[in-house]
Amino acid sequence: MPTLKQSLLIAAAATLVSVPALAQTKLGIPDENISASGSDTNLPVNANDGWLNTRWSANASEGEQWLQYDLGSCHQVAYANLAWYNGDSRKYNLRLQASADGTTWSTVFTGTNSGTTAALKPYSFGGRAARYVRVLSTGSDVNTWVSLSELEIWTNGAGNCSAPALDPGKAPGQNFDLSGYRLQTLDGSLQVKQVDPINAYTDKYFFTDGSTGAMTFSVPSGAGSTANSHYPRSELRGKATWNMGVTRTLSVSMKVLQQPATGQIIIGQIHGEQTGGSELLKLRWTNGDILMGVKKNFGDSEQRILIKSGIALGQNIDYVIKLVGSTVTVTVNGTSKSFTYNTASWSAVDLYFKLGAYSQDSEKNGTTAKVAVTALN
CATH class of the missing domain: 2.60.120.200 (Jelly Rolls)
Structure with missing residues (x-):
C-alpha cells in the first residue's frame, strides 16, 4: 500500500506525461497560411478558429485528403492537438506529417484517433524541426468524409530547417x-x-x-x-x-x-x-x-x-x-x-x-x- 507521499508523486508523474511543458506555446496560424487538398462548404480555416462546433470537411472517396499549416518560419514542433468531428463515435484513419520546405515530408504518426472523444487530443512530434505540418486522412469507419474540428500546433521555440539539398545525380x-x-x-x-x-x-x-x-x-x-x-x-x-x-x-x-x-x-x-x-x-x-x-x-x-x-x-x-x-x-x-x-x-x-x-x-x-x-x- 503506497504512502500518501508516494501517491502524490505517482499522480504528479502521470500529470507530467499528459500535460505539455509550460515552456511550450501554441502558434497563432494566419488563415492565409492554411491550405487543403479540397473541402465542401466547411472550409479549411474552420479548423483554426478555436471552436469545436465548426469543422473542415472533404470527401476522400477518390483519395486521401489533407489539411496543411504553414507555420511561417521554422519551429521545433512539440505536438499537434487534433479534435475530430463526432470523434467520440468515429475512428478516422490519419497520418501526421512534418516538412522543413513543403516538398519533402516525414510521417510522425500513422493510425486512428481514439474514437472515444471529440475533444482536443495531443499527438507528439518530439521537437521535430518543421515549417509545415499537415494531417492526411481517407475518412472514418463510418464513411469517406474527413471532418476535423480543430488543429493546433504547439512548439518548443525556433527550429533549424536547413532545406534538404537536391541531388544532381537523381531523376x-x-x-x-x-x-x-x-x-x-x-x-x-x-x-x-x-x-x-x-x-x-x-x-x-x-x-x-x-x-x-x-x-x-x-x-x-x-x-x-x-x-x-x-x-x-x-x-x-x-x-x-x-x-x-x-x-x-x-x-x-x-x-x-x-x-x-x-x-x-x-x-x-x-x-x-x-x-x-x-x-x-x-x-x-x-x-x-x-x-x-x-x-x-x-x-x-x-x-x-x-x-x-x-x-x-x-x-x-x-x-x-x-x-x-x-x-x-x-x-x-x-x-x-x-x-x-x-x-x-x-x-x-x-x-x-x-x-x-x-x-x-x-x-x-x-x-x-x-x-x-x-x-x-
Missing part, C-alpha cells in the same frame, strides 16, 4: 514527390507523350540540372504539340481533378532560364478536362513580366492581369496559385492579385493543376523555353 521523380502528376513531354518525333508513373523517368526535355539538382523542363520552339494547341510543352499535369467551389493550392519555386523568340512561357495553369476555352488560369512569364490570364466565363477570351514586372532570366520566382470557392489569388514574390469567376459557368468543368514549360512559340527558329523548379508543393 526529378527521385528528388520530388511526383506521384500526384503525370508528365507531358516530347518524344523523339517531337510529338507529345504521357509518362505515368514518372518515377525515375528522364529525357532531354525533362531532366535534373547537373549542378543544382533542379527539376528542369526544356522545349524547342516549333516542336510538336498536343491537340487544340499549336505550341510545344514539357509539363507536369495533376492527376487529381475538382470542380469550382473548393480550396486548392499550388506552390512553386522556379526560374526561367531561357526564353523562346516570342518571349512567352506559361509556367503554371489551372486547366480543365473539357476543350474549347477550359483554361481557368494561365500564369505567364512574358519578357520578365508575370501575368495571370483569366476567363470569367467558360469559353471567354483571356483577360490578362499584370502581377509583377522585371523578373529577369535566372531570377528566382516563388509563386502560389490558390483557388478558394470562385476566387483565384496568385502571389508572385510577395505580390498578390485576385480574380473572381462566374461559378455557374464553370460548375461542370473538371479542373486540375499544370506546371512546367509551355512555350508560346510555334516557329522553328532555334530558340528554347527552359525553366528550372527547385520546390513544389
Whole structure:
C-alpha cells in the first residue's frame, strides 16, 4: 500500500506525461497560411478558429485528403492537438506529417484517433524541426468524409530547417514527390507523350540540372504539340481533378532560364478536362513580366492581369496559385492579385493543376523555353 507521499508523486508523474511543458506555446496560424487538398462548404480555416462546433470537411472517396499549416518560419514542433468531428463515435484513419520546405515530408504518426472523444487530443512530434505540418486522412469507419474540428500546433521555440539539398545525380521523380502528376513531354518525333508513373523517368526535355539538382523542363520552339494547341510543352499535369467551389493550392519555386523568340512561357495553369476555352488560369512569364490570364466565363477570351514586372532570366520566382470557392489569388514574390469567376459557368468543368514549360512559340527558329523548379508543393 503506497504512502500518501508516494501517491502524490505517482499522480504528479502521470500529470507530467499528459500535460505539455509550460515552456511550450501554441502558434497563432494566419488563415492565409492554411491550405487543403479540397473541402465542401466547411472550409479549411474552420479548423483554426478555436471552436469545436465548426469543422473542415472533404470527401476522400477518390483519395486521401489533407489539411496543411504553414507555420511561417521554422519551429521545433512539440505536438499537434487534433479534435475530430463526432470523434467520440468515429475512428478516422490519419497520418501526421512534418516538412522543413513543403516538398519533402516525414510521417510522425500513422493510425486512428481514439474514437472515444471529440475533444482536443495531443499527438507528439518530439521537437521535430518543421515549417509545415499537415494531417492526411481517407475518412472514418463510418464513411469517406474527413471532418476535423480543430488543429493546433504547439512548439518548443525556433527550429533549424536547413532545406534538404537536391541531388544532381537523381531523376526529378527521385528528388520530388511526383506521384500526384503525370508528365507531358516530347518524344523523339517531337510529338507529345504521357509518362505515368514518372518515377525515375528522364529525357532531354525533362531532366535534373547537373549542378543544382533542379527539376528542369526544356522545349524547342516549333516542336510538336498536343491537340487544340499549336505550341510545344514539357509539363507536369495533376492527376487529381475538382470542380469550382473548393480550396486548392499550388506552390512553386522556379526560374526561367531561357526564353523562346516570342518571349512567352506559361509556367503554371489551372486547366480543365473539357476543350474549347477550359483554361481557368494561365500564369505567364512574358519578357520578365508575370501575368495571370483569366476567363470569367467558360469559353471567354483571356483577360490578362499584370502581377509583377522585371523578373529577369535566372531570377528566382516563388509563386502560389490558390483557388478558394470562385476566387483565384496568385502571389508572385510577395505580390498578390485576385480574380473572381462566374461559378455557374464553370460548375461542370473538371479542373486540375499544370506546371512546367509551355512555350508560346510555334516557329522553328532555334530558340528554347527552359525553366528550372527547385520546390513544389
